Amino acid sequence: MDCENRSAVAHPKFRRSSAVVATSRAGHRSRGIRPGRPAPAIGGLATDWLLKKSGNTKFARRLVAIVGMLGCVAFIVPAALTENAYTAVYCLTAAMFFLECTIGPSWAVPMDVGGKYSGTVSGMMNMAGNIGGALSPLVFGFLVQFSSWQAPFIVAAVLLVAGAVVWAFWLDPNGSVVEKAEIKAAETAVAA
Numbered sequence: 001m002d003c004e005n006r007s008a009v010a011h012p013k014f015r016r017s018s019a020v021v022a023t024s025r026a027g028h029r030s031r032g033i034r035p036g037r038p039a040p041a042i043g044g045l046a047t048d049w050l051l052k053k054s055g056n057t058k059f060a061r062r063l064v065a066i067v068g069m070l071g072c073v074a075f076i077v078p079a080a081l082t083e084n085a086y087t088a089v090y091c092l093t094a095a096m097f098f099l100e101c102t103i104g105p106s107w108a109v110p111m112d113v114g115g116k117y118s119g120t121v122s123g124m125m126n127m128a129g130n131i132g133g134a135l136s137p138l139v140f141g142f143l144v145q146f147s148s149w150q151a152p153f154i155v156a157a158v159l160l161v162a163g164a165v166v167w168a169f170w171l172d173p174n175g176s177v178v179e180k181a182e183i184k185a186a187e188t189a190v191a192a
Contacts, residue, residue, distance in 0.1 A: 039097045043068060044104025057112060061105040061173045068105075069164040071098030073157045080153030099160075112173040121177060 043064050050060035072095045079091035107122065114121030140152035 039100030040103040043101030044108075046101070047105045047108060057173045061109055061112070062167050062171070065102045065105040065167045066164045068098045068100075068102035069160045069167070071101070072096075073160045073164075074098075076153050076160070077157050080150040080157075109171065109173045113175055113177050115176055115178045117178055 047060045047064040050063060051057060054060060075091045075095035075098065079088045079095060082088050082091065106125070110121040110125050111118040140155075143151040143155060
């Protein structure tokens with residue numbers, strides 16, 4: 001959640017309007033972050049409820065993640081393009097809420113596909129996310145310096161759409177990375 005805090009504060013429209021607000025009122029601006037706190041639990045409960053109702057792991061995991069990512073896109077683009085600071089904060093808050101809803105399925109899928117190696121699969125996912133988190137300030141700083149403040153938000157929206165496509169067509173929580181590795185090893189042993 002810290003990243004979302006920084007993006008809201010770094011947004012030029014937010015900073016510009018905050019400068020004219022008395023410091024005694026400035027604290028109310030941070031209230032926009034609070035609605036994002038229950039979102040991971042809501043996303044997790046939603047994926048569990050869908051799984052229980054449908055019995056389809058692929059449907060339950062994918063639906064919550066795709067809705068979360070596309071919901072984030074629906075709010076992050078207006079946040080980047082609006083001239084009104086309050087609208088930007090409310091849109092960033094809604095975008096954060098939808099993005100945080102993807103946490104449940106994002107951590108459930110490594111457990112689904114990893115089997116007894118779910119810790120390793122989860123660790124790989126976490127490492128990839130941390131690499132992206134380490135590189136994003138550099139990339140976004142470059143975009144801001146050579147383009148505009150809107151560019152990082154638009155790039156984030158494009159990446160979210162790409163992520164939704166991956167969830168929709170490539171990510172399969174019913175598959176097993178362990179079985180695939182064991183089948184390849186068996187095929188290699190038979191061929192030798």
